[in-house]
Amino acid sequence: MKTVLLATTGMSPAVLTETVWALAREKPAVVPDEVYVVTTVSGAAKLKELLFGPDAAWESLRKNILGKKAGCDNRLVFDPADIVVARKKLGGKKIALDALTDVADHTAFADTLCSKLWEFTSQPGTRVIASLAGGYKTMSALMLSAMQLLANDGDRCTHVLVSGGLDAPGLGFFFPTTKAQAGCVQLIDIPLIPLRRWFDRHLGHKPPPSYADLVARADSATRPSLEVGPYPAIAINGARQNLACRPYTYMRFFAECAKEGRMPFTGLDDIATALAVWEPRDFNLADLDPSAYKMNKHLSELRKKLPALAPFLPRR
Template identity: 35%
Template sequence: MKKLAKKTTKTTDRSPPPSVFRFPSSVLIAVTGMSPAILTETAWALAQESPPVIPSKVVAFGTSLSRDRLRKDLIESGVWANLRRTLKAGPDELVFGDAGEHIRVFSHRGRELEDIRSPDDNAAAADFILEHLRQFAENPEMRIVASIAGGRKTMGALLYAAMTLIGRETDRITHVLADESLERRKDPSFFYPCNAGEAKGVTLADVPFVPLRNKFVELGRMPGGFTTLVRHYTRALRDDAAPAARVRFDDSTCTVTVDGTDARLPRRAYIVLKFAAHLSESNATPIGINVTDDSLRQFIAGTRLYPEWAGTATSDPDLRRELNAIRHAFDAHGISWKPGLRRDALRLPPFRRTEDGKRKTEDGA
């Protein structure tokens, strides 16, 4: 009986639960062109890792022409089904088919793109990749493996950039390489290794990336467009790198002192700037210029600053006039520290408060 128990334990040790090895909540996302083998080579190479990585779902981004090639070479030919059998994939592993859920075609203004050549095509593809990638990046139970090996170089670069913008440290970016002799083989075409000799010719490399989303807790409220998001990150990183300005507020005269330079503001503009400073200090800065809740009213009431405006603050939430007044006044005094523009209008560059003016004791600011 003891020998039997020992043998049973040994067998169990060699067969860990599939969930430890298979990462069933991962998704393989790839940009593809006219060489669908990129998809099968990557899936095969992932399965050879220790522990094996067998994604539950596979999604391909590409043009209408690359979709047709995927259908013909991988699905209709039975190559993908053969790969799943070779890798002993379960019913919920390596799921890939002809549905739009799996093959997603770049589109621009309701038109599918046959190729990506013009600046408009590139911009449309960038927005498309970011939009479709976001649904997986926002799922905490889904790990992304992004392959940048297929398609035009622009497509791989855009997927890499999108992963940098919204990917997480648990996600991966990969690039698969196959020996030239395998890539050139035509009869039959090469899709994945079928023997040890071919296996030596396929290499999967991880491409390091910096997940910028870790710096931005407000990602969920960020704009969805690729170019806009890049601009937002660029501004935020530039502001973070800038030295913090020394800022003092004097409620008695509506004067703001920035690094020793005084600027007197109109009363409402002064309140809006002090409100923006309050939002920055509490990490609650919204995107845009419209205050749609009671935060401004509550701020005014809490500091007892000009209560006569509190009654109209939320009925006139557009702060464009006040923000323009702040910028003009600061420009006139050569002060570069000021609110941003458009969607960053209430965001302030880094600053630290020095002792406020005469009404500090009264309003507690």
Template identity: 30%
Template sequence: MKNILLCTTGATPQVITETLYALYTQGKTYPDELYVITTENAKHMLVDGLFTRGHLQALYDEYGMPAVKFDESHIWLIEDEQGKPVFDAKGEEDQSYMANFITRKVAELTADANTAIHASIAGGRKTMAFYMGYAMSLLGREQDSLSHVFVNDQFEFVPDFYYPTKTDNFIVGKTDYSLLNTKDAVVTLAEIPFVRMRKKFEDDLISQIEEASFTKTVARMNAADQVASVQLSNNALTLSVLGIDIKLTAKELALYQYISRENQKKVLVDRCFIDSIEPSMAFLSAYSLMKGDQRVYKTFGLCDEMDWRDKNLSGLKPMEKEFIQPIRSVINGKLRKALPVEVYEKVQIQSKRVKGGNEYWISQDITVTDL
């Protein structure tokens, strides 16, 4: 069986040498191969520290450790939806890319029954460590393990420390006036117990994870035991279902909220609709509670938000019959992208042509609440 060490790293590539050192000196299973998940900006620190400055080879030489199969092709850069590397994973969308990428890579590695994965969550951002742990919980098998590596406080985050040396080796500590002897460092590897959920789900679900997003996987698993409900947040501009937050614009969220509040969660766009200002009033009642584009008020014949707040509504116009459909399409597109099909079918805004116009509705089988 091939033993694979899978690590996440950020600005501290030292976690790689620390983990290898701990596995070897503590007599734990030593890896045959090493793969690292990181971001574009962190890769150069990883390459510089391990290869250019030679700390990885120095570790092998000092302890007589067998070299692990690892080169730049084993460094996996987190990618966005277009396959472009994520620079530093600080953006909100980057968190989704990170989750999806890590989940796919763990799915790929665990698909081979002849491998044993040792995943480390010691490096990278906290969210990166969380997603690695969660992916292992979803996909990990009996032969797989999860760990974190620690070093005593004075050596933590010291750029020149990579592993405890056998002989005296002095480096600059966290402050310029302090010197540390790397011989005195203590590295501890702690294995982390985790719940293995893989066997609780059908094989066809596991086979879909490599292609599915992290959010779709979570929603699909949650949906196994839960009835779908939707939460709307005016402050965050999100529609949340089964623990998945989907960003909408204020106009999109207000439309979903408007339809959900109508009788039977249904809107009939017919002659009566386009002759009445009641739909406009209902929509703007929701929209005005959010931070949205002021031009939306002009769509309804008002100058700006102040007209609405001051109840200067003499110019208020009925909602045009073409208003709902394009917004509905965008909302459904976002829901379809983020959710598994069976959940999307429940929470989408549905439509059909009827005599005299069009009907839009949200399933009465779900509850819609405002956060």
């Protein structure tokens, strides 16, 4: 299985090398095959300066992890071409972002993240590790949000913690080279709940045009829907069901109350009071006992027969 590391960075590229070093120290070791970074113009310049400049910190990291095989090992592939600078549309042109200063900048950055994540998560046999350690806080938040929507089972989100003063500005620390330093770098897994499985069929095979579109698709696909038609028909998430008179009456009652803004109810007694005076215009009311005891019994039976109705029924 191929492993891709996707990171966000700002003006401290060391979070990338620290993350890679920490992954390689896991048991079993995780050594990404490919590495990509989404950042700004200034962030890209800093990456090129500190990782690919005269001191070549990235190549030093590769040799530290891969040893003598670094020259022929195809893992940890990362060069300036793998640095993606987010861009936004302005006056019919795409302008590279030098910083995230307004809503439009953050929207453009989110769109770029989604595009890259879609590319990697759609590849069979590919595991994605997303690093949240670098850049603006909103970069990390957007990365986590996009991962929750696009990640597959087995993908990860990580953060790296550096202690012992090794993260001090100007120190030039990129990864541990001594045992003492090794104890100062910790990789933290951020809990990730992949939601893609719940709306994957709504995504299709084309990448979403934007982060906002991705969120809208997920919301539409995962939001439960209930339509109550003429007796005896209802539709749960688009699937038609025919109900007997009594359960249909309950669902008709709750649907009309929700439409009128009368829900949620505070308890069964509150429901019973409202049900006692309810008079549907185009439906003959079933013979219902509005007592709390009977209602609880009927609603429990309805939950058992149609579990998909649970989101539309009062909580117990």
